Amino acid sequence: MNLPIFTIIVPCYNEEEVLEVTIDQLTAKLSELIKQNLVSEKSKVLFVDDGSKDRTWHLIYKASLNNEMVKGLKLSRNAGHQNALLAGLFSAKEASDCMVTIDADLQDDIHAINEMVKKYNEGYEVIYGVRSSRESDTFFKRFTAEGFYKLMDKLGVKLVFNHADFRLMSKRAVDELEHFAESNMFLRGIVPLIGFNSTSVCYERRERLAGETKYPLKKMLAFAFDGITSFSVTPIRFVMLIGCLSFFVSLLFGLYFLTLKLFGNTELGWTSLITSIWLIGGLQLIALGLVGEYIGKIYKETKRRPKYIVDVDLFNLPVSRKLINMEGADYEPISETRKLSENN
Template sequence: MTNPVLTIVVPCYNEEEVLPETVFQLSGVLDSLIEEQLISSSSTMLLVDDGSKDATWPLIEQFHSVNPFVTGLKLARNAGHQRALLAGLMKARSYADCVVSIDADLQDDVDAIREFVVRYREGYDIVYGIRQSRSTDTWFKRATAQGFYKLMTRMGVNIHYNHADFRLMSKRTLDELDKFQEVNLFLRGMVPLLGFRSTKVYYDRKERFAGESKYPLKKMLAFAFDGITSFSVTPIRFVTAMGFVLSALSIVAGIYAIIGKLLGSTVTGWTSLVLSVWLIGGVQLLALGLIGEYVGKIYKEVKRRPLYIIEKEAISDSTQLAQSHHQHLTKSAPSSGS
């Protein structure tokens, strides 16, 4: 087996504080893997600047000029973590045999990448990085994260417990992922749908090396809700079931009121009336909001706007040569039917 070309894709948003250490550690990983002859010497890292407002892109250009491992993409605007990650994956698949995605904050263990590559060489197309535990999280974050994974599983979404976006994917899995034309991206749910041979590597998650988290509680909740509504219609079915239950209760209440009227034991109760109005009104607004969320997703899908726009690239000549050579081989390869 020839040594595969590995690309490490790193989405970056306002990461000027941690980026020098990220490049240093990932360069060490690539150096070590090349020395062990586990990967090709043409392997690189691809830093994707997701419309940062700080010096992230100038730093990427600076590292690119002095470090042969470093390549970069700059998106024209802040497209969001999932789209920036997808931009890097789609770019890397044109010249890499396998791609590892990892966040720039160094919370994921970079040493686990070696095990990813070993598993890839054993024949696995997808290798998931799984956290051993959440001992470093606060009680609130641990409880909400575990609740999210359990909720997604109960709703029928195939998602790996304690897995974020730290994974290895082979070129053929990325080629298939490119066929997913979804605007509402939730890669943690999309990748398992590919169905290729996969395995897991467990690691201990670290504290953020520097800078601030780009996922405060508000963004985390929005991300979780987006994942749920992108992969399951269970919330809509729940609203339907709740409508049936309330309808049944209203029929029972109506029968009770008629019987009370006939028996002459009716009692005027403003409290129960007001509570009923507020309850039904609240449920209706909840249902409309949930339906509106799904309609909004359909609206985004049908517009077919590009997921991201690449403004600049910092790609070495050797990488571009490998890319053009790879594309030439792909075009000249005989079809399976010939």
């Protein structure tokens, strides 16, 4: 039996406080999987530096020099969590049979990876890591997160409930994922669209080992709104419905005021007038903003700009000690353009 070549992909953004522990735990987990004959000895852990401003890349590179299991991929700038995941998947897929994505803070249970690999060996091509409960979350976070999943379901977007970006995908699934060419990649909604044989593995989410969350409330709201507008036109239809209702209500009020005029009772206050003006004005601004959001997405899609730019790729290039000063974080950048020219 040929064991699958397996890659653990870890997006990192300013994770120097937790990264050394993460590297130790993930390499230990990969060694365990190899000893249990679940994955090939050629398996790797790929850390994707998403334009970090701290020593994250230095720690990744240092680990890659000391441990052949560790590989690094450095993006030229911060491209966002979803694009960092894509960069890791697309870089690793040619040399991997299956890949799992997991955040660097290791709040997702790495022991669930064993069950994921077993499910893959059973024939599943997409295995979702699903939280069994949200008891560790605050009431606000639990309420908003579960409300988001329910709202997306009402809008017709089929997400895996309580699943984030902790998942295993086969090479074939990642190949199909690469065919999705849109700029606004909301992976939690796109991956289920692939449609291959899938299943779920439940786990308990843990506290962050160190450092601060990279998803404060502002980013969470922006992420949720981006997911909604990327997958559904229901909000625009809802605004149109409100507009129609407002039109019919205005007709009723028009008839009401006309009746008052006919009977000579026209001494009315300004409250109803001012309220209606502000109400209609607010609805118009909301409608314009929502339509503008969709137009903005269309504008971004037409530009066809790259989702990310790779600065250094240690997964597909041999490691060279000349690239980094071990006393600091200096390195000689290797862009994709330069890499191609060197190969030619």
